[in-house]
Amino acid sequence: DADVTQTPRNRITKTGKRIMLECSQTKGHDRMYWYRQDPGLGLRLIYYSFDVKDINKGEISDGYSVSRQAQAKFSLSLESAIPNQTALYFCATSEAGTVNTGELFFGEGSRLTVL
C-alpha cells in the first residue's frame, strides 16, 4: 500500500459543484500539503498544515478550503468548482523539526476536470 493515498484518482464534475479530495498517510509525518500541477507551471502550493491545529494558505488558496481531520488525514475542498480549477492535485507530507530538510513524499495525484 502507498504511504500517501489520495482519493479519488480521477473526477469529472460540473461548474458550481462542491468537490472534496481526500488524502491519508501512513508515514507518521506531522506536515501535510496540497499542491496543484498545471503544464509548464510546475507545482503550486494551495494549503499546508504543520499539525492538526495548524492550517496555512499557500500561494493559490483562493477558491479552495482544507480540513485536517487527524494527523493522518488532510482533505481539500472546492466549494463551487470552476473550469480553471481543472488540474492535477497532489497531496504531500514531510517530517517536522530540525532534521527536516524539505524532502516531500507525494501521493499519486487526483486528476480533476471541471466542465
Place this chain on the structure above:
Amino acid sequence: AQSVAQPEDQVNVAEGNPLTVKCTYSVSGNPYLFWYVQYPNRGLQFLLKYITGDNLVKGSYGFEAEFNKSQTSFHLKKPSALVSDSALYFCAVRDMRNAGNMLTFGGGTRLMVKP
C-alpha cells in the same frame, strides 16, 4: 522570495548518451536544492538533494547533480541515459532560513530518451 527556472521544456537524448537537465535558482540566503522525477500517472519521487558539503551530489537511478553557487545552478546529470529515464523532472528550492519549509518548484522539464 525564492524562485526556480528550468529553461528547457523538453530535452531529447539518445540512449547511452549523457544527459543534462538544467536548473537555476534564486534565494535570499543559502539554498536547499532538490530534484524530483514524475513518471506517467504517478506522483513525484525524490531523486536527490543538496544541503551542504560536496557540490556534486549523487542520487537514485544513477543520477547526480552539481551545485554551482556562483552560477546559482543545480543541473541534473547522468553519464548514460536509459529509455526508462524518460519522465518529467522538477527542480525545487528552499531558502535555509525559511522556517516554513516551503519548496518552490520549477515548471518541469520533460526528458525523452530514444532507443
